[in-house]
Amino acid sequence: MGSDIVLMPLRGLSGVRSSFHYSFAFLPRSQRDALKAVYAFCRMTDDIADSPEVGELNRRVELLRKWREELESAFHGRSNYAVLNHLSAIAKRFNIPVMHFYDLLRGVEMDLTKNRYATFEELREYCTLVAASVGLMTLEIFGPRNARTREYAVNLGIALQLTNILRDVGIDGSYGRIYLPAEDLRRFGYPESDLLARKYTPQFRELMEFETARAEEYFQRARALLPAEDRRAMFAPKIMERIYFHTLLRIKQADYNVLDHEVSLPRFLQFLIALKYWVKQRLLGR
Incomplete structure (x- = not known):
């Protein structure tokens, strides 16, 4: 997976000036940090499907497949991507069922097909x-x-x-x-x-x-x-x-x-x- 995908969460996090930002603003820091980790994953996943920087459909499908593999690696060991390793730690800390992350991937895959x-x-x-x-x-x-x-x-x-x-x-x-x-x-x-x-x-x-x-x-x-x-x-x-x-x-x-x-x-x-x-x-x- 190329470096163009690695940089996407940075854009996502810097662009949190949205309804998500205002709903998070009054929360304790521990919750804000956990929610930002989930948000970064969601934005990065969405960018693979929608960002014009990614390229043609076949490349999007392939990148999403690799992204799924990296997510699985994060939950069963260690991914090459810090954002996924952090997400895995948050999921374990808060007992978040991992199936919800895979459901999002399935939904994004629908957008491609x-x-x-x-x-x-x-x-x-x-x-x-x-x-x-x-x-x-x-x-x-x-x-x-x-x-x-x-x-x-x-x-x-x-x-x-x-x-x-x-x-x-x-x-x-x-x-x-x-x-x-x-x-x-x-x-x-x-x-x-x-x-x-x-x-x-x-x-x-x-x-x-x-x-x-x-x-x-x-x-x-x-x-x-x-x-x-x-x-x-x-x-x-x-x-x-x-x-x-x-x-x-x-x-x-x-x-x-x-x-x-x-x-x-x-x-x-x-x-x-x-x-x-x-x-x-x-x-x-x-």
Whole structure:
């Protein structure tokens, strides 16, 4: 594996100025350091699949295969990559099941071999692999008391990934990827060719309204599943939940037009959301 891959986590860590950064900011240092190790692994894995610096598809597939081998070496001995050795130490310290790391790899592999989803069931599987897996990786770092909190993490991960997909419909289309289920495009009479041409039509608006409502359902399901005794422990994921939910609201406020306009949440608003929740949690304990 070449040095171009070795440098990727450095870019990932220096670019933590995101919703992850603001959700981590108020945590104890030991938890922040553990979460950054997981985040570095996730960013590096994602970069292998998406970074233009990596090259053609065959090279991406080969690098991801080698990355999987290095991950296995880290868990069973010692990898050639410090980021994976550190990840292995964190996984052992916090008793993180290693299957979640392999699930993420499976999800990223899907991005290399699959650019259409026939049904929502297929899309939900993808979201579970690439996003819920991350929630489950970090769960033990937060130290929940109730086993039901696992379902909170899974549903929140799906909600976050659906929000990403809705926000990036136009961008993904420019790369030939369509995550919105084909069954939904047919249901609302919005052809794939219109999406690839970035045509904002009444049919697209209705499609996006439907998909946004579905994402909201996963946010609501996650909130309902979080046991009261774990609200304090899941402080950082709750901040993520609020930031992403506000992004979903922005999509609605833009009348679902993510094809002609970039929808995002400014960093200062992300910080204010995190600060507001921190104050609320400190004062009210929830």
